[in-house]
Each structure stands twice: as structure tokens, then as C-alpha cells.
Amino acid sequence: MDEKKIVKDGYNQIAKKYLETILNNLEEMSFLQEFISLIKEKGKVLDVGCGSGLPYTKYLSDYFEVIGIDISEVQIELAKKNVPKAQFYVKDMTKLDFAENTFVGILASYSIIHVPREEHYDLFANFHRMLKSNGVALFTLHSTDDPGSTEEDFFEAKMFWSGYDTETNLRMLADAGFEIIWSKLVDDSLGYAKHLFVLLKKP
DSSP states (O other): OOHHHHHHHHHHHHHHHHHHHOOOOHHHHHHHHHHHHHOOSOOEEEEETOTTOTTHHHHHTTTSEEEEEESOHHHHHHHHHHOTTSEEEEOOGGGOOOOTTOEEEEEESSOGGGSOGGGHHHHHHHHHHHEEEEEEEEEEEESSOEEEEEEEEETTEEEEEEEOOHHHHHHHHHHTTOEEEEEEEEEOTTSSOEEEEEEEEOO
């Protein structure tokens, strides 16, 4: 099974319908505001799995120079139209090669959960490498153990998810060098599952 192709093809297929359906969860937006408030210098913020650019990339672009990446070409085309002042690229998040200390902040909202979990530790370590000292990160992760699961009808497309339980995620993030500011369990705005939100800092 090519999990990343499932995610890519799925979001290419549902991009416009997904954009019409997603909700502005007030609790999640408050997390984003806290993330922004903790970033003490001007600079670049990376939005990982930016989707259509709404609402998060657009909100971030009012404060920072934002680079958004997504595996879906259709999502990136929407993002370029929705947030013209940000930069967008079609990229696999597990293969990012930005220089060390590039970003003052990294956001990954409901995106890491689509990556096979065997790749999560290396992903965290690479995010830590790209983040500046005192930089801030906000990630959405699984809260329960999921070696890998698919759904045939996620907005009428096939979709893939994978992740570890809360304790394992927090240990991996600490092992990757992050300082955990807080972690919270939150029902996602689509009603699919309870996710782990983690606000982090690079010492």
C-alpha cells in the first residue's frame, strides 16, 4: 500500500469539498493565537500540510513571512489563490531540506497524522533542526495507537492515517530535542477523533 499516494490522491480529489466543510474551531484558533504570541522575532513560519491555506496560513500571513507546503497539488493551487502573499510548494513533509535554523515557527495542523508513524521521529528531528533557537512549534498528533488505518469514504475519497498514543508522542518529541510547553486532548472540528495538540519550543 502506498500510503502517501492515498493521501495525495485523496486530497486532490476532495480539496474544494473539504474547504467548504471545514469549520473554524474556536479552541484550535486560540491555540494558534498562543503559538503566534510566543514567537518573539520576525521571520519565516512553516505551515506543514497547509491545505488550501484557510484558515491557518492566511491568519499566520498577517504576522509572518509564511511558507506553506502540501503533498496535494490541488490544495497548493487553492492556497496560492487564497493567500497570495505566502509562498507555497508541493512537497512531501518527510523530505524537507530547508537549512538549519530557518524558521521562527512551525505549524503542522492535522497533517502529521497522515504520515506513516514509522517516519514520525525523523520528521520531528528534522523540524527541530529547521527551527531557530527559541522557535515555537504547534503540532496535531494522534492520541491513541494507530499503526495505520484507511477509510474508503472520507468526503467520498480514500484516506490514510497513522500515529502513536499520547505518551509515546510526548516522549519522541522530547527525545528529538523539544521542550513541551503544554499538551491537550481536543475533539477535532469534524468530529472524527480526539487529537493531541502539542505546543513546543526549541531551547
